[in-house]
Amino acid sequence: MELRPETIALMDLFVRHHRPALVRDAGRDDECLFPGRTRQGGLDVGTLRKRVMCAIRERLGLLVSPHLYRSIAVMAYLERRSGDFVTLMKLLGHRRLETLMKHYAFIDRAASAKAVQDLILHGRQVEAPLCPGSRKTWPQACLSQPGVAYLETLH
Numbered sequence: 001m002e003l004r005p006e007t008i009a010l011m012d013l014f015v016r017h018h019r020p021a022l023v024r025d026a027g028r029d030d031e032c033l034f035p036g037r038t039r040q041g042g043l044d045v046g047t048l049r050k051r052v053m054c055a056i057r058e059r060l061g062l063l064v065s066p067h068l069y070r071s072i073a074v075m076a077y078l079e080r081r082s083g084d085f086v087t088l089m090k091l092l093g094h095r096r097l098e099t100l101m102k103h104y105a106f107i108d109r110a111a112s113a114k115a116v117q118d119l120i121l122h123g124r125q126v127e128a129p130l131c132p133g134s135r136k137t138w139p140q141a142c143l144s145q146p147g148v149a150y151l152e153t154l155h
Contacts (some may be wrong), residue, residue: 071104078107082115 030041056064
């Protein structure tokens, strides 16, 4: 998998500024991204989980487990890429799309409803749908009209 330049920059920042503290805590540099005291090297899953939860609680005052963090990430992804369940299925390690849909489809419905409300109430620019029975797209003027004015153009 190829990483985007922004992701690489964040990882570089972590390695330069935060990883040295983990090396000090571990008492050795095992060349893992998250150094730790396990025999194999690296930070064990339980310790990483505890550190992430503590950091979120200290900075935000919220109790967020890794599972809840995962759900929040799914919500953020679907808000930006509504309907892209196949990518999520691969990223989250689900074998069946039905499993993912069972747990997260309600989030996508909410994101879709929000997008429709935004279009109607605020006249946000979106990719124009085709007119019923025609190959023409809706006039851009229709899409730029807020609220009721937009609805009136549909009749």
